[in-house]
Amino acid sequence: MVELTEAAIKQLENYFADKDKTPIRIYLATGG
Numbered sequence: 177m178v179e180l181t182e183a184a185i186k187q188l189e190n191y192f193a194d195k196d197k198t199p200i201r202i203y204l205a206t207g208g
Contacts, residue, residue: 178202 180188188200
Protein backbone atom coordinates (compact mmCIF):
# COMPACT_ATOMS: atom_id res chain seq x y z
CA MET A 177 0.00 0.00 0.00
CA VAL A 178 1.26 3.46 -0.89
CA GLU A 179 0.19 6.58 1.00
CA LEU A 180 0.45 10.02 -0.59
CA THR A 181 0.99 13.28 1.22
CA GLU A 182 -1.34 16.19 0.54
CA ALA A 183 1.49 17.90 -1.37
CA ALA A 184 1.95 14.86 -3.62
CA ILE A 185 -1.78 14.65 -4.30
CA LYS A 186 -1.84 18.32 -5.32
CA GLN A 187 1.14 17.80 -7.64
CA LEU A 188 -0.60 14.86 -9.33
CA GLU A 189 -3.85 16.82 -9.65
CA ASN A 190 -1.94 19.70 -11.27
CA TYR A 191 -0.14 17.32 -13.64
CA PHE A 192 -3.36 15.64 -14.76
CA ALA A 193 -5.41 18.88 -14.89
CA ASP A 194 -5.29 19.02 -18.70
CA LYS A 195 -4.71 15.30 -19.36
CA ASP A 196 -6.76 12.13 -19.09
CA LYS A 197 -6.09 10.36 -15.81
CA THR A 198 -4.13 7.20 -16.52
CA PRO A 199 -2.32 4.73 -14.27
CA ILE A 200 1.19 5.75 -13.22
CA ARG A 201 4.18 3.65 -12.25
CA ILE A 202 6.14 4.30 -9.10
CA TYR A 203 9.72 3.08 -9.03
CA LEU A 204 11.36 2.41 -5.70
CA ALA A 205 15.13 2.44 -5.46
CA THR A 206 16.98 0.62 -2.71
CA GLY A 207 19.17 2.66 -0.42
CA GLY A 208 17.05 5.83 -0.54
